[in-house]
């Protein structure tokens with residue numbers, strides 16, 4: 034069993050919702066990324082999502098755009114990101130790691146070579162923002178053959194007619210984009226999410242992670258009631274931006290209370306307690 | 309691929325249903341846009357052969373844009389260069405001063421049919437922004453135009469025009485602050501406001517159906533030019549030529565000539581400081597295939613797959629990608645691609661301004677520059693058609709600085 038499946042199976046047995054934090058690899062400095070990953074796990078992350086910097090992140094809002102620019106200022110490449118995963122695995126063999134990024138850097142490396150190197154590094158899944166199932170049969174086959182899970186986005190505009198292909202090619206979990214928009218901008222509507230996720234589950238037999246519009250503990254509490262995972266990104270990246278000039282310890286310390294807030298909110302939802 | 313293979317290609321059958329031109333094109337878009345793109349494709353497929361839609365478009369082409377545009381024999385310039393006869397397809401005479409409006413008129417009619425109340429556009433030189441603001445004003449639609457912050461400065465007259473027409477111009481500060489970043493920002497807007505918003509892409513790029521749709525709306529250029537040449541000269545041209553930014557004026561001229569095997573097709577990219585430097589915008593001459601802005605095409609990228617900054621004197625050619633159909637025409641050998649540097653473009657601009665009394669856009673001037681090299685190598689009985697894609701009013705600031713005029 035792949036780490037993602039194992040993790041969701043064990044969480045399900047405990048009736049727990051996963052917390053998945055996102056950071057951009059190489060932000061604020063490539064030397065800090067592995068330490069940030071371990072810290073997020075220590076603060077309650079169940080899976081990790083690592084953004085691969087790309088020059089043209091057209092699905093990302095200003096917060097992650099700036100994170101990507103900070104990382105690219107250090108010339109962080111996809112190969113560097115995989116090296117970070119390798120390093121992370123030296124001390125953590127359990128926590129699933131998923132890359133989120135755009136197709137072009139993967140193509141530039143070569144799909145087959147990427148898939149092999151990614152598995153060797155200890156990566157578990159890949160979410161390619163601009164690679165819908167229609168275009169991607171060969172691509173996702175290549176990844177799947179190496180044992181990587183292809184994670185797909187589903188959005189409020191996704192018609193049920195497209196869910197079949199996503200169900201067929203998707204592995205690990207599906208990522209429900211809780212609003213029409215880019216990352217980090219706007220607030221998800223809980224009622225809307227509930228009905229969409231319910232419809233989604235009729236077609237796709239995978240855990241559902243909810244992200245894009247989860248800005249605070251209140252939102253996480255609500256989303257945890259509808260999905261198997263809650264994904265938070267821009268909230269954390271904003272903190273990293275504030276502390277970009279600071280030392281590693283300060284960045285880590287600044288993230289601690291925010292992670293605790295989200296962890297508590299999700300746990301409260303799981304136990305049926307009020308927030 | 310050899311010419312015998314080209315003979316067997318039915319160009320009217322491209323792209324396929326999913327927007328592929330051979331290995332290029334396609335739909336590489338974030339999930340939120342997949343359903344809207346499908347809806348757009350279906351709507352377009354439905355109306356494109358609808359006689360009522362075609363009649364409405366044709367009427368606008370005539371009465372609003374001023375089509376057909378003339379095919380003008382530039383005799384003095386031809387004599388000066390001493391070779392082939394040069395014919396200018398006068399897209400500069402269109403309303404708003406460039407070919408861009410052929411496309412915005414068509415897409416705006418579609419926006420209306422889809423019930424959208426707001427249109428957005430990206431622009432480099434500002435010609436597409438102006439053409440979008442123009443049709444928005446005419447149809448009573450809200451209009452927001454994204455423009456790289458650097459381009460806002462160098463194409464100031466067009467920014468003023470857009471504002472006068474009631475559009476909101478948003479300077480884009482991210483990335484390289486030029487056309488590619490304006491496109492990113494327009495995509496982000498579209499993802500966010502997809503319910504009421506129609507995105508009018510200004511060139512033959514983006515995800516399917518845009519490259520096909522924009523080409524179809526621009527194809528009137530080549531259809532007219534081909535017939536005009538037959539009427540005036542009783543023969544097809546030997547060469548058709550256009551500058552290539554995203555490739556809409558080029559595809560517009562080329563498309564009608566694709567099956568005419570005897571006609572050489574040449575696209576001229578922006579050579580900037582020179583193809584042997586890092587500062588140019590010539591992905592077909594120097595790039596490699598990759599995926600950007602929703603399609604697979606030739607790109608200026610580094611070995612890690614990051615899109616590179618480009619440079620061109622002309623904002624409208626300052627783009628690291630190119631339409632997927634042109635990428636395919638290059639690979640199958642149906643079209644050739646060359647580049648003209650900033651300095652060569654200025655020389656082309658000067659020639660046609662001073663010898664023919666036509667002040668062309670800096671984008672267009674790249675094609676003029678290559679004619680200066682090619683025409684003298686050809687016989688006086690041969691003929692070249694150049695797409696004179698736009699007029700130079702918008703470039704007065706840049707040109708005055710280079711030529712040393714007070715402005």
Ligand SMILES: Cc1ncc(COP(=O)(O)O)c(C=O)c1O
Nearest residue numbers: 435511553554555556557624698
């Ligand atoms: C006059 C003119 N020609 C050419 C271009 C380049 O675009 P395309 O390659 O799509 O024709 C532009 C773009 O702004 C333009 O304004």
